[in-house]
Amino acid sequence: MRSPLFSLRGLKPAFALLMNLLALSLSGMALLSSHWCWGTQKVPKPHCTQNKTSRCIPVPGVSHPLEVQLSWETGDDRFIFPSFHTGLWLSCEENIHSETGEENCRSFIALTPHSEKGMIWLSLVSEVVSIALLSLSCVLLLAQLSVSGLYAGSSVSGLRLSSFSAVFTVLSGLLGMVAHMMYTQVFQVTASLGPEDWKPHSWDFSWAFYLAWASFTCCMASGISTLNDYTKTVIMKRGGAKPEEGEEPGGRIADFYQPAPPPSLPCLSTLSPYYQPPRSPPPPPELYSELREAVLQRETSQEQEGIPQSSGDDEEEEGELL
Structure with a gap:
């Protein structure tokens, strides 16, 4: 199988x-x-310490005094932009007080x-x-x-x-x-x-x-x-299609296609191109024999009376009778 x-x-x-x-x-x-x-936050720079020497505000005694003056004279230089990322459960932010790239995470639902x-x-x-x-x-x-x-x-x-x-x-x-x-x-x-x-x-x-x-x-x-x-x-x-033995239903569409049955004649209009007038049934064989005998008797009676009649007329009358 x-x-x-x-x-x-x-x-x-x-x-x-x-x-x-x-x-x-x-x-x-x-x-x-x-x-x-994910994105960035705008927070003030922390003060420099022995463990934090970059992206911080220099402190006298810890860094050179000239760096302190230059840092305070510039505007946005007092701010840093740490990154953060948030999910359905947690929001983690970059720890600005660490040099190792640590993150502080807290519940996003609480925020x-x-x-x-x-x-x-x-x-x-x-x-x-x-x-x-x-x-x-x-x-x-x-x-x-x-x-x-x-x-x-x-x-x-x-x-x-x-x-x-x-x-x-x-x-x-x-x-x-x-x-x-x-x-x-x-x-x-x-x-x-x-x-x-x-x-x-x-x-x-x-x-x-x-x-x-x-x-x-x-x-x-x-x-x-x-x-x-x-x-x-x-x-x-x-649709009535039967699958083959050992085969599940739902094969090719052409295998299950069945043309629609032709419509019945009483449902068709006389203006339809598919309309065909009903044909009258042929007469029974007994009627042929009776008509032929009647034609023969008529011809015999006319010959006895002396009335001439062409064969074409006889055939025409016989056709009309038939």
Whole structure:
């Protein structure tokens, strides 16, 4: 028995499973990452110490006095722009008091304004439910491939599993899309109304945000592919086509094409080009013999009376009688 993974029918659920696994991995990476948005902050320079000698304000006794004068005479030179990156859970900022590039992380949920707490939690729940539905869809696709491989004739069970998998995949993609849009709105409000020590000077979306949208694209590709395969198979089965022995339904379209039956004559209008007037049934053979006898008797009576008649007229009258 040939495995469905190496047949045309098996490639479609295998492709959907591959897209689901890719979307699941991208969603998981995006959910756990803290790189949805990144940018810079504008903060005053810290004072120089023995451990901090760059990007700081020189202090008399620690640095040369001339450096102190030059630093205070310039305007924006008193500020530095440390970088930060934020995700669904954490917001990490560059530690300006360290030379080793350490980061200070804190909860992004604690930074959001009170009016946006409900929306950020709803975004998180939507992301988790989206991943759960996508995982369930992967399990159903694996079950479909297993059933199709072990039992070649169980096409009904495979169709049901395929339909449920497509529904869960589409729902997962839609929930993920809503969650991404809600997080974008929450971050914009937090950037405007958040704590003063966190407000970004400039920001943009980072790689995890694009991974989340790539996961949405894979979900839609998998769901549409599965729904297309399921719909085509159901339409072919309802068309009355019987699959060959050892072959699942849903082969080539030309194998199941049946032309429409010709319309019945009473339903056609007389103006239709397909209209044909009904033909009268031929007369029975007994009527031919009776008409011929009548013509012969008439000819005999005319000959006895002496009335001449041409053979053409006789044939014409006989044709009219017939």
